[in-house]
Each structure stands twice: as structure tokens, then as C-alpha cells.
Amino acid sequence: MGQTYNFAWDQLGDIEEGRPNLGNRTSVAVYRLMQYTMRAVLEAEYGDARTRELLVMAGRLAGSEFCKNVLDVSLPLNKFIAQLHKALIDLEVGVMRVEKSDPENLDFVVTVSEDLDCSGLPLKGVTVCDYDEGFIEGIFSVYTGQSFDVKEVDCWTTGERTCRFTIKKKAS
Amino acid sequence: MTENEREIVRRITDVLEKMASGRKPSRIEYTETDAPDDSTLMELEAKVVELNNLYAESYRFILDLARGKLNGDPPPHNNFVTPFKQLQSELRHLTWQIEQIAAGDLDQMVYFSGDFSRAINQMIDDLREREELRQQLADSNHAKDKLFSIIAHDLRNPFNAIVGFSEMMVQMVNMASPADLKQFAEMIHTSAKQTYNLLLNLLEWSRVQTGRIDVKPMEGDLALLIRTNVNISSITAEPKQIQIYYDGGDSYPVTTDAAIFNTILRNLISNAIKYTPERGEIRISVDTNNRFYYISVHDTGMGMSEEDVQKLFRLDVIHTTNGTNQEKGTGLGLILCKEFVTMLGGDIYVESEKGKGSTFTFSIPK
Numbered sequence: 207m208g209q210t211y212n213f214a215w216d217q218l219g220d221i222e223e224g225r226p227n228l229g230n231r232t233s234v235a236v237y238r239l240m241q242y243t244m245r246a247v248l249e250a251e252y253g254d255a256r257t258r259e260l261l262v263m264a265g266r267l268a269g270s271e272f273c274k275n276v277l278d279v280s281l282p283l284n285k286f287i288a289q290l291h292k293a294l295i296d297l298e299v300g301v302m303r304v305e306k307s308d309p310e311n312l313d314f315v316v317t318v319s320e321d322l323d324c325s326g327l328p329l330k331g332v333t334v335c336d337y338d339e340g341f342i343e344g345i346f347s348v349y350t351g352q353s354f355d356v357k358e359v360d361c362w363t364t365g366e367r368t369c370r371f372t373i374k375k376k377a378s
Numbered sequence: 379m380t381e382n383e384r385e386i387v388r389r390i391t392d393v394l395e396k397m398a399s400g401r402k403p404s405r406i407e408y409t410e411t412d413a414p415d416d417s418t419l420m421e422l423e424a425k426v427v428e429l430n431n432l433y434a435e436s437y438r439f440i441l442d443l444a445r446g447k448l449n450g451d452p453p454p455h456n457n458f459v460t461p462f463k464q465l466q467s468e469l470r471h472l473t474w475q476i477e478q479i480a481a482g483d484l485d486q487m488v489y490f491s492g493d494f495s496r497a498i499n500q501m502i503d504d505l506r507e508r509e510e511l512r513q514q515l516a517d518s519n520h521a522k523d524k525l526f527s528i529i530a531h532d533l534r535n536p537f538n539a540i541v542g543f544s545e546m547m548v549q550m551v552n553m554a555s556p557a558d559l560k561q562f563a564e565m566i567h568t569s570a571k572q573t574y575n576l577l578l579n580l581l582e583w584s585r586v587q588t589g590r591i592d593v594k595p596m597e598g599d600l601a602l603l604i605r606t607n608v609n610i611s612s613i614t615a616e617p618k619q620i621q622i623y624y625d626g627g628d629s630y631p632v633t634t635d636a637a638i639f640n641t642i643l644r645n646l647i648s649n650a651i652k653y654t655p656e657r658g659e660i661r662i663s664v665d666t667n668n669r670f671y672y673i674s675v676h677d678t679g680m681g682m683s684e685e686d687v688q689k690l691f692r693l694d695v696i697h698t699t700n701g702t703n704q705e706k707g708t709g710l711g712l713i714l715c716k717e718f719v720t721m722l723g724g725d726i727y728v729e730s731e732k733g734k735g736s737t738f739t740f741s742i743p744k
């Protein structure tokens with residue numbers, strides 16, 4: 207918390223101008239190549255636990271920047287969730303569904319199917335969507351102004367067909 | 379085969395028969411046989427027991443699901459239940475969506491088994507249509523109520539005056555002096571004019587309500603439009619000796635609907651006249667940026683409190699104050715102005731201070 211990073215949304219550049227022919231898209235394999243090679247190197251350098259932490263931190267930064275730059279945070283909760291659902295489909299990140307929402311206690315369960323990070327990965331017995339955990343946390347934190355604990359409880363890599371995240375307000 | 383081995387085979391057969399019978403399975407504990415046995419057979423028994431237990435756990439979860447219990451925790455590390463967890467997830471999400479719909483969120487779209495979602499989505503569409511109709515009905519009811527209250531309160535007063543003074547004229551026509559008769563006639567005329575103005579506004583407003591007004595923008599000159607309105611209004615301002623000045627430039631090219639523009643300006647000027655004391659002045663000015671003209675009508679009248687300003691333009695709060703000469707008003711004029719300005723693509727603002735006068739400014743696109 208409180209850490210500032212040398213990141214700004216405009217570092218993503220002017221894609222339209224930079225890629226007039228290839229455009230704004232790439233393949234999922236390329237995305238995963240980057241993520242899992244990065245992960246492998248981080249694991250070798252810092253170990254499994256630290257790597258997970260770092261990925262969550264990066265995801266959190268991404269989620270809060272995404273929320274600030276792409277989403278309309280003035281919407282009421284149900285409209286905000288509908289907007290997020292649509293944005294994740296439009297950007298082909300995954301199909302997010304709410305299984306449970308308790309807006310009063312800020313306690314949610316969502317699933318993400320056809321997840322960009324993990325759907326189709328080989329079985330590992332442990333969840334791998336650490337970056338997504340942070341991403342969701344970042345979005346919810348910016349939207350509500352509260353801190354959250356986000357945990358991936360099911361993942362493609364634990365044999366499920368959809369990733370499931372529990373989102374709980376951090377006890378202050 | 380030793381006795382022990384036969385015992386193991388019997389137990390395995392028991393478990394498999396029970397699984398095949400379709401009866402509700404239950405967990406069993408694996409009991410190791412004490413005597414030394416064929417290790418493969420023991421391994422087989424352990425596997426069969428594990429299989430039975432996985433089956434028993436998944437059976438319970440699936441049964442709960444079939445009975446509509448959506449919040450049961452699926453047994454961990456059990457591949458039998460994977461597709462049913464998916465179903466549980468779909469049903470939970472569906473429940474959440476239906477709850478949202480019930481709470482009035484009609485933007486939900488359901489995707490769950492073709493026919494089911496078609497029916498639900500059709501239902502949501504119908505609900506949305508009904509909700510829109512209900513809203514329209516409520517709005518038009520509101521408009522109707524306002525109309526009745528205006529007719530009841532404000533059309534009655536000038537008519538009372540017309541009826542009263544004309545009756546006096548009829549009764550006194552032979553005994554009254556020409557000066558008296560002239561005074562009666564003038565009173566009747568003032569009231570009739572007031573009624574006529576109100577009637578014009580009512581007609582235009584009802585045309586707005588029923589959507590029968592088309593905006594027909596044409597090229598013209600804003601300065602000319604304003605000057606014409608100033609000339610016409612000066613006649614009305616004469617009895618109170620109020621001067622109306624146009625402070626703007628000579629010419630502003632504009633593309634707008636002149637009839638609608640005139641209604642707006644006429645209403646603002648006649649309001650200004652009403653609330654400005656005798657020998658006061660009204661100034662009209664024009665400001666501009668690259669997209670809009672801002673036309674301001676400034677008076678030296680009685681002004682309004684912040685509270686009263688909030689009530690202007692609102693149909694739900696009938697707000698009217700008598701003029702400086704106790705002229706009657708309905709508040710309808712300003713509501714009409716607001717609707718007309720919106721139709722022209724502009725906005726309307728008020729600045730006012732009690733005792734110091736008011737400035738009404740409206741914008742129209744160039």
C-alpha cells in the first residue's frame with residue numbers, strides 16, 4: 207500500500223498510430239508466452255511464494271489503472287459490474303459472472319470462464335491466476351475505496367472449467 | 379487363494395455391487411487385513427474404496443444440487459463433480475441475475491440453455507417496455523395535473539375581471555362617464571391580453587407535451603430577431619414606463635428555429651417586465667464562443683432568493699410570485715422556455731439576488 211510505481215496509462219502508447227497494419231490485437235499464445243516465461247524467471251530468481259506476491263502486486267497496479275482509465279466508477283454497483291462484464295468480454299479477457307454478491311458487507315464470489323491466463327493450461331494441482339487476483343483487487347479497491355482480499359479458489363489448473371474468485375473486504 | 383485373499387475379493391465385490399445397485403452410496407473406511415497378502419490385491423481394494431468414497435461424496439453434492447441447494451461446497455479434489463460444479467456455477471449466476479432483475483435492473487441478459495434464456499430475455503424485454511410505458515403515463519399524468527391546476531388557479535382570475543368589468547359596463551352604460559367606461563374597457567382589455575398570452579403558452583406547451591412541435595432551423599440574424607422582440611415588448615412595457623435596451627452587436631449569423639426562439643425571448647422579457655418596478659430598465663446582451671450564442675435578459679427587478687431559483691423550471695413545484703403591480707403568473711412560461719431551449723440544443727441559466735434583479739441567460743448553438 208502507498209507504493210508508487212513508475213507507470214502511466216500513456217506508456218501503452220498510441221497503438222493505432224504505431225501499428226497501422228497489425229492493429230490492436232495479438233494472439234493468446236503470445237500473451238501467455240510472455241506471462242509464463244516471466245513467471246518462470248521470477249520463480250527461479252525469487253522462489254514460488256515471492257513470485258506469487260509480485261504477480262499479485264503487478265495485477266493490482268494493472269487493475270487499478272484499468273479501473274481509472276477504462277471504467278466509469280460513478281455507476282452504482284450493479285451497473286458497474288455489468289460494465290466490467292462487458293469490458294472483459296469486449297477486450298476478450300474472459301467471461302465474468304457473479305455467483306454471489308453481498309454489497310453491504312462487500313463480499314462477492316465471481317467466476318471467470320475462458321480466462322485469458324489459464325483456460326486450457328495443463329493440470330498443476332494449484333491455482334495460477336495470481337495476476338488476476340491482483341487485477342480484481344485493484345478494480346474493486348479503486349471503485350469502493352476499500353481494501354480487499356481476493357483469492358482464486360478454483361482454476362483450470364486445479365481441474366475446474368472456470369476460475370472462481372472470492373472477493374472480501376479486508377477487515378480493518 | 380488364501381482365506382484372507384478370498385475375504386478381500388468378497389469385500390471388493392460387495393462394494394462394486396453396492397455401487398452398481400443405484401442405492402445411495404456411503405463412505406467406507408479402508409480396513410487393512412492383518413495377515414500378509416498379495417499386495418496388488420490390497421492395492422486394488424484401496425483403490426476401490428477410494429473410488430467408492432469419491433462416488434459417495436459426489437453423489438451427495440449432486441443430490442443437493444438436484445434438490446436446489448446451490449450453496450453446498452463441492453467435495454475437494456473430486457473429478458466426478460467438475461461438470462456439476464460448472465452447472466452449480468451457472469445456476470448461482472442465474473439466481474443472482476434473476477435477483478437483479480427482480481430488483482429492477484432490466485439491463486440483464488441471460489445466457490443459459492437456448493429456450494430458457496430466450497423466454498427469460500423476452501420477459502425482460504416486455505418488462506422494460508411496460509416500465510417505459512408506465513413512466514410515460516406517469517409523466518403525462520403529471521403534465522395533465524399541472525395543466526388543470528393552471529387552468530383552475532390562473533385562468534380564473536383574469537376571467538373574473540373580464541366578466542366583472544363587462545357586467546358593470548352593461549349595467550352602467552347609460553350613467554357612467556366616458557372616462558369611467560374607458561377605464562372599464564382598459565381593465566377588460568388588460569385582462570383579456572393576459573389571458574390570451576397564457577392561452578398561447580398553454581397551447582404551445584401542450585404541443586410540446588404531445589410531441590407536435592418540429593424544430594425547423596433556418597439561417598437568420600440573431601440581432602434582428604432580438605430587436606424585433608424588443609420592439610414588440612416595448613409596447614407592453616410602456617404602462618410601467620420600463621425601458622428595454624439591446625446592448626448586443628449589429629449582426630450575428632445563426633441557424634435556428636425563429637418561432638421557438640421568439641417564444642423563449644418573449645417569455646423572458648415579459649417576465650422581466652412583470653418583476654421590474656415602474657421606471658426600471660431591462661437590458662439584453664449577447665455573448666458568444668465558437669459553438670454557442672448566450673443571450674441574457676437582465677432586469678432591475680425584485681430578484682429571487684436562492685431557494686426560489688431552485689424551484690424555477692420545475693413542473694412538480696408550482697412556483698409563482700405576483701409581479702410588482704400584482705400581475706398574476708403561472709410559472710409555466712419558464713418551464714416552456716426550458717423545454718424550448720432544450721429543443722434548440724441549448725441550456726438556460728439564472729443568476730439572481732433578492733432586491734437586486736435577475737439575469738436569465740440561454741444558449742443556442744450557432
Ligand SMILES: [Zn+2]
Binds near residue numbers: 324325334335
Ligand atoms: Zn485460473
